[in-house]
Amino acid sequence: xxxxxxxxxxxxxxxxxxxxxxxxxxxxxxxxxxxxxxxxxxxxxxxxxxxxxxxxxxxxxxxxxxxxxxxxxxxxxxxxxxxxxxxxxxxxxxxxxxxxxxxxxxxxxxxxxxxxxxxxxxxxxxxxxxxxxxxxxxxxxxxxxxxxxxxxxxxxxxxxxxxxxxxxxxxxxxxxxxxxxxxxxxxxxxxxxxxxxxxxxxxxxxxxxxxxxxxxxxxxxxxxxxxxxxxxxxxxxxxxxxxxxxxxxxxxxxxxxxxxxxxxxxxxxxxxxxxxxxxxxxxxxxxxxxxxxxxxxxxxxxxxxxxxxxxxxxxxxxxxxxxxx
Amino acid sequence: xxxxxxxxxxxxxxxxxxxxxxxxxxxxxxxxxxxxxxxxxxxxxxxxxxxxxxxxxxxxxxxxxxxxxxxxxxxxxxxxxxxxxxxxxxxxxxxxxxxxxxxxxxxxxxxxxxxxxxxxxxxxxxxxxxxxxxxxxxxxxxxxxxxxxxxxxxxxxxxxxxxxxxxxxxxxxxxxxxxxxxxxxxxxxxxxxxxxxxxxxxxxxxxxxxxxxxxxxxxxxxxxxxxxxxxxxxxxxxxxxxxxxxxxxxxxxxxxxxxxxxxxxxxxxxxxxxxxxxxxxxxxxxxxxxxxxxxxxxxxxxxxxxxxxxxxxxxxxxxxxxxxxxxxxxxxxxxxxxxxxxxxxxxxxxxxxxxxxxxxxxxxxxxxxxxxxxxxxxxxxxxxxxxxxxxxxxxxxxxxxxxxxxxxxxxxxxxxxxxxxxxxxxxxxxxxxxxxxxxxxxxxxxxxxxxxxxxxxxxxxxxxxxxxxxxxxxxxxxxxxxxxxxxxxxxxxxxxxxxxxxxxxxxxxxxxxxxxxxxxxxxxxxxxxxxxxxxxxxxxxxxxxxxxxxxxxxxxxxxxxxxxxxxxxxxxxxxxxxxxxxxx
Numbered sequence: 001x002x003x004x005x006x007x008x009x010x011x012x013x014x015x016x017x018x019x020x021x022x023x024x025x026x027x028x029x030x031x032x033x034x035x036x037x038x039x040x041x042x043x044x045x046x047x048x049x050x051x052x053x054x055x056x057x058x059x060x061x062x063x064x065x066x067x068x069x070x071x072x073x074x075x076x077x078x079x080x081x082x083x084x085x086x087x088x089x090x091x092x093x094x095x096x097x098x099x100x101x102x103x104x105x106x107x108x109x110x111x112x113x114x115x116x117x118x119x120x121x122x123x124x125x126x127x128x129x130x131x132x133x134x135x136x137x138x139x140x141x142x143x144x145x146x147x148x149x150x151x152x153x154x155x156x157x158x159x160x161x162x163x164x165x166x167x168x169x170x171x172x173x174x175x176x177x178x179x180x181x182x183x184x185x186x187x188x189x190x191x192x193x194x195x196x197x198x199x200x201x202x203x204x205x206x207x208x209x210x211x212x213x214x215x216x217x218x219x220x221x222x223x224x225x226x227x228x229x230x231x232x233x234x235x236x237x238x239x240x241x242x243x244x245x246x247x248x249x250x251x252x253x254x255x256x257x258x259x260x261x262x263x264x265x266x267x268x269x270x271x272x273x274x275x276x277x278x279x280x281x282x283x284x285x286x287x288x289x290x291x292x293x294x295x296x297x298x299x300x301x302x303x304x305x306x307x308x309x310x311x312x313x314x315x316x317x318x319x320x321x322x323x324x325x
Numbered sequence: 326x327x328x329x330x331x332x333x334x335x336x337x338x339x340x341x342x343x344x345x346x347x348x349x350x351x352x353x354x355x356x357x358x359x360x361x362x363x364x365x366x367x368x369x370x371x372x373x374x375x376x377x378x379x380x381x382x383x384x385x386x387x388x389x390x391x392x393x394x395x396x397x398x399x400x401x402x403x404x405x406x407x408x409x410x411x412x413x414x415x416x417x418x419x420x421x422x423x424x425x426x427x428x429x430x431x432x433x434x435x436x437x438x439x440x441x442x443x444x445x446x447x448x449x450x451x452x453x454x455x456x457x458x459x460x461x462x463x464x465x466x467x468x469x470x471x472x473x474x475x476x477x478x479x480x481x482x483x484x485x486x487x488x489x490x491x492x493x494x495x496x497x498x499x500x501x502x503x504x505x506x507x508x509x510x511x512x513x514x515x516x517x518x519x520x521x522x523x524x525x526x527x528x529x530x531x532x533x534x535x536x537x538x539x540x541x542x543x544x545x546x547x548x549x550x551x552x553x554x555x556x557x558x559x560x561x562x563x564x565x566x567x568x569x570x571x572x573x574x575x576x577x578x579x580x581x582x583x584x585x586x587x588x589x590x591x592x593x594x595x596x597x598x599x600x601x602x603x604x605x606x607x608x609x610x611x612x613x614x615x616x617x618x619x620x621x622x623x624x625x626x627x628x629x630x631x632x633x634x635x636x637x638x639x640x641x642x643x644x645x646x647x648x649x650x651x652x653x654x655x656x657x658x659x660x661x662x663x664x665x666x667x668x669x670x671x672x673x674x675x676x677x678x679x680x681x682x683x684x685x686x687x688x689x690x691x692x693x694x695x696x697x698x699x700x701x702x703x704x705x706x707x708x709x710x711x712x713x714x715x716x717x718x719x720x721x722x723x724x725x726x727x728x729x730x731x732x733x734x735x736x737x738x739x740x741x742x743x744x745x746x747x748x749x750x751x752x753x754x755x756x757x758x759x760x761x762x763x764x765x766x767x768x769x770x771x772x773x774x775x776x777x778x779x780x781x782x783x784x785x786x787x788x789x790x791x792x793x794x795x796x797x798x799x800x801x802x803x804x805x806x807x808x809x810x811x812x813x814x815x816x817x818x819x820x821x822x823x824x825x826x827x828x829x830x831x832x833x834x835x836x837x838x839x840x841x842x843x844x845x846x847x848x849x850x851x852x853x854x855x856x857x858x859x860x861x862x863x864x865x866x867x868x869x870x871x872x873x874x875x876x877x878x879x880x881x882x883x884x885x886x887x888x889x890x891x892x893x894x895x896x897x898x899x900x901x902x903x904x905x906x907x908x909x
Contacts, residue, residue, distance in 0.1 A: 033741065033742070034741055038745070038749070042745075042760070042779070043377065043761075044377070044453070044457055045760075045761075045768065045771040045772055045777075045778060045779035046457040046458065046460065046487075046771050047456075047457045047778070048457075048778065049778060051450055051456070051457060054450040055450050055451055055453070055511075058450070058451050058509055058511065058512075083511075083512050085511075086369050087369050087370060088369065088370040088372060088375055088376070088511045088512060088513070088514065089370065089512075089514035093514070097533040097534065098533070098534060135900065136900075136901070139897050139900060139901065142897070143897070151894065153564070154890050154894050155894070156565065156568070157568070158894070158895075160568070161568045161571075161572060164572070167574075168560075168565055168568055168569045168572070168574060169363075169558060169560045169565055169569065170535055170536065170558060170560075171535060172532070172535065174361075174535070174536040174538065174556045174558055175359060175530065175536070175538045175554070175556045201897075201898070204901075270561050270562060271562060271565070273558075273559065273560045273561050273562065273565060275532075275533065275534030275535050275559075279534075279561065280534075283366075286741075288741075
């Protein structure tokens with residue numbers, strides 16, 4: 001038990017240090033790369049440099065860098081992320097408008113693709129070098145090396161444009177009135193189905209191979225031979241013995257994918273014109289929206305680190321070897 | 326065979342599910358036809374003080390209106406204003422408002438609203454939509470409900486184009502908000518109920534990053550619009566917008582990146598195309614303090630050496646109009662100076678002759694000219710990497726110059742990391758930049774005056790400075806026109822830059838559901854005049870129109886490459902389902 005607690009304490013300290021480092025890094029990076037009011041003169045040549053300074057002062061960007069940094073850290077701990085320079089409202093509101101939609105796409109996509117990846121990875125590894133394995137693995141490799149937006153565009157063109165089965169854009173039919181919540185849910189689902197499918201296919205292409213490799217590695221180990229020698233059925237060895245060990249690296253990978261979920265899926269969201277975080281983060285960077293970039297990265301760092309912590313704890317619970325110090 | 330059975334069942338279930346779901350969407354055609362528009366990005370905010378992106382302005386133009394606007398003939402016409410007069414010293418403007426205009430909440434528009442709006446714009450630097458326009462405003466004196474006098478700090482000829490084009494905001498709604506001690510325009514997110522203007526449409530619903538829905542303002546002062554419902558959707562990809570308009574899911578597609586090559590395809594699908602000339606001058610800008618651009622004869626040789634028509638043909642796929650050497654595009658009819666525009670023509674021999682006159686001759690036989698003291702005639706051009714047309718244009722310039730013995734090196738750079746910082750710091754020899762023009766020539770003053778913030782060329786010409794100052798205070802139009810033409814001629818002569826093209830944007834719109842579209846060359850099809858004029862086309866036949874659209878779509882048939890692509894994707898999916906269903 002003592003091992004658990006000291007592990008936890010160490011992990012949390014590491015997490016805090018990483019968090020501060022990451023946030024500092026983002027703070028410096030946005031300021032190195034761009035100047036949010038730098039293109040102001042390009043858009044509005046009438047504006048004078050003095051007027052630009054006045055606007056900067058409204059956001060506290062006229063202060064020395066260390067003061068801005070202190071403000072940022074202090075406000076972050078108070079839960080204040082500041083105002084988006086582009087959208088001109090609190091950063092947290094901008095994020096909350098888009099986060100639910102991103103989660104609607106990514107939660108089912110990650111869950112379904114994880115289950116399928118584990119299953120397919122396990123199966124292909126078990127039938128290593130058979131026709132089954134080579135077919136599925138080469139399909140996975142093909143998907144993995146296919147540009148993701150191209151696949152998305154293909155789906156949109158075929159199912160949306162030529163067959164007309166799915167809408168071409170958006171997350172809900174614009175301006176439609178829904179008599180019941182159920183009708184609304186169906187409409188939302190109908191809009192989400194294509195992007196979710198594309199995401200699932202992409203994710204399987206990525207993560208099935210992880211599982212497969214992990215499984216192949218495990219299959220060569222002594223305890224699998226041991227199980228065979230005991231005369232256990234193939235199914236039992238595969239599910240109960242080999243897969244249980246092979247799944248361990250997937251725990252970390254999956255936890256991290258949940259952590260990165262906040263990041264959104266920029267290409268899928270863009271192709272399907274879906275209101276999500278991916279596009280938001282991208283545009284925040286393009287617009288030099290300091291506070292929005294800082295805010296989203298702060299939340300992102302936090303979720304990734306937390307997911308990592310959860311993964312570590314889970315890992316320790318599942319795998320007794322980790323606790324040995 | 327046995328193994329396929331569960332798969333077939335699965336597919337059948339999927340399809341029957343789809344059949345159930347699909348009709349819910351096609352039934353969404355409302356009784357009253359809705360005008361459906363696609364924009365690439367949502368408005369940054371609905372706050373009219375501080376929203377400045379072009380998409381924000383398109384959206385807010387449905388709701389808010391200015392005192393004056395640019396008419397289809399590219400002249401400013403009174404809008405909420407009825408008339409304006411200027412005192413002989415050019416410092417006092419007397420403006421009369423139209424009577425009987427109501428805000429969308431039923432209160433009348435008065436001179437107090439205008440005074441409030443302009444004075445607030447002047448006060449708050451984050452009220453960026455109009456802040457810099459109010460530079461010369463001193464104060465406003467309200468004479469009566471419909472008349473006010475505007476006092477300027479100095480005479481200014483471009484009052485109409487800068488000040489009067491700003492949206493007017495209702496005082497009764499905004500005064501209590503603005504009086505809040507902590508109020509800053511760019512940190513305020515108005516509630517939908519606070520977004521009230523005098524315009525033809527009011528907001529009914531807004532879903533951020535998704536769509537905005539308008540309903541007609543039945544009390545509109547020019548008469549209630551015939552189109553009662555408008556939906557603007559935010560569709561980021563130009564390709565998706567093209568698919569949607571071909572399919573009839575939207576009536577207008579607005580995107581800067583629609584490929585000119587799809588124009589014929591769109592027309593074949595029955596979609597009209599408005600060719601919108603975006604009044605931006607995309608130019609090859611010179612740094613006048615970097616050799617060899619220090620030499621005026623050399624710059625003239627550049628003008629003779631490059632073929633603008635060919636650059637448009639190849640780099641812009643024909644979607645552009647050749648630049649005037651006097652910068653102002655021909656669409657601003659009143660100020661366009663033909664003489665400046667035609668000062669040079671493509672003539673490589675003339676270019677060679679000018680370089681010979683400078684005694685810049687290829688002395689060592691390597692194909693590149695040298696100055697008498699042996700310096701090679703060589704420089705760099707920086708196009709931004711995100712715009713393939715500008716990269717191509719730079720490469721074409723390089724090839725033209727090779728013909729006359731000048732070495733240009735194209736450096737394709739990231740806009741934010743390399744090109745823009747380089748332009749601002751005056752570090753680049755030359756660059757390719759797109760800059761906005763305005764219907765009033767005063768925009769040239771802030772771009773070409775010595776030390777002006779947007780004078781990236783380091784141009785410093787006392788004569789041009791004098792003329793730029795003079796046009797700004799010359800109220801008499803014909804005199805001003807003469808001065809402006811002089812400026813254009815002078816700029817064409819000094820050549821701090823060469824305007825390559827004014828881009829033409831493909832702006833598709835459908836005419837099967839609505840009629841009365843007004844094409845204005847220098848604006849999107851969705852301009853103020855279209856909004857006023859548009860009406861549904863025989864509303865009862867909406868559904869049949871849909872049917873014919875579907876028919877023509879099937880007749881066209883998808884191109885072979887995409888069929889092949891989709892087939893491959895389908896096979897993959899089927900195989901995956903098949904394998905995952907198969908149990909050992």
